[in-house]
Amino acid sequence: MRILFIGDVxxxxxxEALEAYLPGLRRRYDVDVVIVNAENAAHGRGPTAKICxxxxxxxxxxITGGDHIWDQREILSYIHGEKRLLRPLNFPKDSPGQGSxxxxxxDGRTVLIVHVVGRYGMKPVDDPFAAAEALSRAxxxxxxxxxxxxxxxxxxxxxxxxxxxxxxGKASAVLGSHTHVPTADARILPGGTAYQSDVGxxxxxxxxxxxxxxxxxxxxxxxxxxGHFVPAEGPGTLCGAVVETDDRTGRARAIVPVREGGVLxxxxxxx
Ligand SMILES: [Fe+2]
Ligand SMILES: [Fe+2]
Numbered sequence: 001m002r003i004l005f006i007g008d009v010x011x012x013x014x015x016e017a018l019e020a021y022l023p024g025l026r027r028r029y030d031v032d033v034v035i036v037n038a039e040n041a042a043h044g045r046g047p048t049a050k051i052c053x054x055x056x057x058x059x060x061x062x063i064t065g066g067d068h069i070w071d072q073r074e075i076l077s078y079i080h081g082e083k084r085l086l087r088p089l090n091f092p093k094d095s096p097g098q099g100s101x102x103x104x105x106x107d108g109r110t111v112l113i114v115h116v117v118g119r120y121g122m123k124p125v126d127d128p129f130a131a132a133e134a135l136s137r138a139x140x141x142x143x144x145x146x147x148x149x150x151x152x153x154x155x156x157x158x159x160x161x162x163x164x165x166x167x168x169g170k171a172s173a174v175l176g177s178h179t180h181v182p183t184a185d186a187r188i189l190p191g192g193t194a195y196q197s198d199v200g201x202x203x204x205x206x207x208x209x210x211x212x213x214x215x216x217x218x219x220x221x222x223x224x225x226x227g228h229f230v231p232a233e234g235p236g237t238l239c240g241a242v243v244e245t246d247d248r249t250g251r252a253r254a255i256v257p258v259r260e261g262g263v264l265x266x267x268x269x270x271x
Pocket of ligand 2: 039066067068153177178
């Protein structure tokens with residue numbers, strides 16, 4: 001099974017890059033499943049119902065909402081009727097929505113998609129390690145599911161790497177999001193789990209992690225907040241990774257990072 005995961009779609013630049021490059025990537029890599037983190041899709045603040053519908057109409061199979069999932073109030077009711085939109089699994093138990101989704105392909109194969117957030121440099125949440133482990137124990141690789149994918153939405157590379165190794169052999173892939181910067185550590189871990197600390201943002205990189213540069217720079221230099229973060233509006237780069245898994249064992253065979261468009265160097269390696 002070939003899974004394409006696309007990192008944090010940021011504002012209009014991110015949405016336009018996704019629309020422009022997703023069809024070509026699907027063809028190039030013969031992708032079976034598309035998962036997109038959309039926590040910044042609506043002008044930097046969460047997804048809206050309209051944006052979710054647009055993403056699904058582009059062929060996205062599952063959307064992860066990150067720590068910004070509730071930024072738009074309408075999502076609280078929308079998520080009740082849309083199981084393909086995930087909030088983090090380790091949010092409080094009474095949170096609306098679900099943190100995992102069983103996706104069935106047209107040919108009958110299934111992939112369990114899981115979304116967790118980290119606990120370091122982020123708001124307090126339940127233990128992502130325990131939450132993911134419990135779910136993987138109930139859905140072991142090589143059992144009824146053909147693949148288990150985790151979007152590890154975390155700030156710290158140390159927490160992400162520890163989580164990746166902790167899930168090694170339990171998940172087909174643990175791919176990171178949230179930091180908006182792609183990392184060069186995509187690899188298969190010893191137990192067969194594809195791993196990358198962060199697949200990067202999908203948006204305009206002539207920015208400070210997706211926002212226009214002026215406001216964040218003056219916050220650092222003057223310790224003053226004069227305005228709001230506003231998404232940068234230049235051409236966006238689509239950032240993600242494609243993972244190929246073995247349908248019988250659920251383990252990963254290969255992972256390639258992909259980048260297309262905008263100011264970042266292009267990366268479209270053969271798989
Ligand atoms: Fe983000
Ligand atoms: Fe985030």
